[in-house]
Amino acid sequence: MLTATHLSKSFADLAAIRNVSLTLAAGQIMALVGASGSGKSTLLNIIAGLLDADRGEVRLDGGLVIGPKDVLVAGHPQIRVVPQEYQLMPNISIRENINYALRFYERTYRSARVDELLKLCRLEAVQHHKPREASGGEKQRTAIARAVAEPARVLLLDEPFSHLDLPNRLIIRDLLFELVRQQIGDQPPPACLFVTHDATDALSIADQIGIIQQGQLKQIGTPREVYFSPKTTYAARMTGPVNVFRGKHLSVLGLPPTHPSEAFIGLRPEHISLADDGPVAGTVQAVFFQGRQSELDVRVSRYVSVRLLTERDDVQVGDQVRIHLNGNRLMSIG
Numbered sequence: 001m002l003t004a005t006h007l008s009k010s011f012a013d014l015a016a017i018r019n020v021s022l023t024l025a026a027g028q029i030m031a032l033v034g035a036s037g038s039g040k041s042t043l044l045n046i047i048a049g050l051l052d053a054d055r056g057e058v059r060l061d062g063g064l065v066i067g068p069k070d071v072l073v074a075g076h077p078q079i080r081v082v083p084q085e086y087q088l089m090p091n092i093s094i095r096e097n098i099n100y101a102l103r104f105y106e107r108t109y110r111s112a113r114v115d116e117l118l119k120l121c122r123l124e125a126v127q128h129h130k131p132r133e134a135s136g137g138e139k140q141r142t143a144i145a146r147a148v149a150e151p152a153r154v155l156l157l158d159e160p161f162s163h164l165d166l167p168n169r170l171i172i173r174d175l176l177f178e179l180v181r182q183q184i185g186d187q188p189p190p191a192c193l194f195v196t197h198d199a200t201d202a203l204s205i206a207d208q209i210g211i212i213q214q215g216q217l218k219q220i221g222t223p224r225e226v227y228f229s230p231k232t233t234y235a236a237r238m239t240g241p242v243n244v245f246r247g248k249h250l251s252v253l254g255l256p257p258t259h260p261s262e263a264f265i266g267l268r269p270e271h272i273s274l275a276d277d278g279p280v281a282g283t284v285q286a287v288f289f290q291g292r293q294s295e296l297d298v299r300v301s302r303y304v305s306v307r308l309l310t311e312r313d314d315v316q317v318g319d320q321v322r323i324h325l326n327g328n329r330l331m332s333i334g
């Protein structure tokens with residue numbers, strides 16, 4: 001069990017991390033989602049024992065994770081970090097990069113373990129390539145293989161999806177999913193924490209999502225809890241497309257006045273539908289094709305437009321449509 005308690009960290013007069021606490025159990029994946037500059041990397045480095053916190057502490061299974069100022073070599077042997085820039089050794093092959101992490105092990109075991117990791121991380125075909133000959137996805141997978149080569153209790157990843165195309169993002173997602181279920185010998189599976197500014201992958205893979213804003217952990221919950229019950233507009237927007245309007249707009253949207261007029265209300269696009277007998281009329285302003293469905297912008301009054309999802313593919317800009325909003329899915333977001 002990893003626990004961070006009341007962590008704070010300032011750089012000069014900038015409070016980068018403010019009183020953050022979290023817990024993460026073995027075999028669990030947590031994603032910290034936040035905008036650029038919200039403090040994600042700073043928090044990750046403190047948890048890894050690579051940066052000293054000003055206040056608070058990190059413990060792994062009860063033992064203190066000591067910051068760099070009090071140890072000879074920064075970091076914790078059971079906490080592995082996959083940095084954003086991979087930091088592979090450039091002059092040796094992918095196989096040798098992974099092998100290096102196991103250099104203190106006996107040769108036969110080492111070779112078998114490297115083979116296993118190359119297979120798991122789908123790197124067999126490129127194992128003899130140098131990092132510069134590898135794609136971003138392959139480098140990312142090499143960095144992950146290297147990090148988990150020895151059994152670890154915690155795997156920390158900084159923006160593991162950010163530079164990758166969709167197929168590679170899916171490979172990494174599946175790989176992380178597999179890794180936290182893998183037990184080596186009698187060791188428990190690792191806990192995994194990653195930081196990201198894009199919640200798409202986080203929603204599909206994480207057991208817990210934390211929303212970080214200006215150094216504060218504003219909300220923590222399952223992906224469904226945070227997605228469907230965000231506490232703030234920021235949490236709603238960080239986790240996906242959302243319509244945000246005021247209580248006073250409910251009537252123009254065909255809904256009863258259940259909220260104070262200045263209250264912010266959110267409604268996900270999937271909870272608004274085109275319906276021939278819908279109570280609200282509007283004009284289609286934009287159509288964004290997304291494959292299985294399209295996202296439509298529909299203007300319902302001079303001041304109110306909504307975004308909705310439809311599987312219909314016969315709708316065009318300028319069409320007059322009728323819509324239905326699912327009032328049961330309104331989210332109070334402050």
Ligand SMILES: Nc1ncnc2c1ncn2[C@@H]1O[C@H](COP(=O)(O)OP(=O)(O)OP(=O)(O)O)[C@@H](O)[C@H]1O
Nearest residue numbers: 011014016034035036037038039040041042043197
């Ligand atoms: N070593 C440092 N010295 C001074 N300020 C720093 C240092 N490291 C981070 N900061 C500042 O702390 C804040 C949080 O930075 P951090 O890198 O943790 O954010 P982030 O959420 O990871 O951002 P990004 O998504 O852009 O990587 C930023 O305002 C940043 O400029």
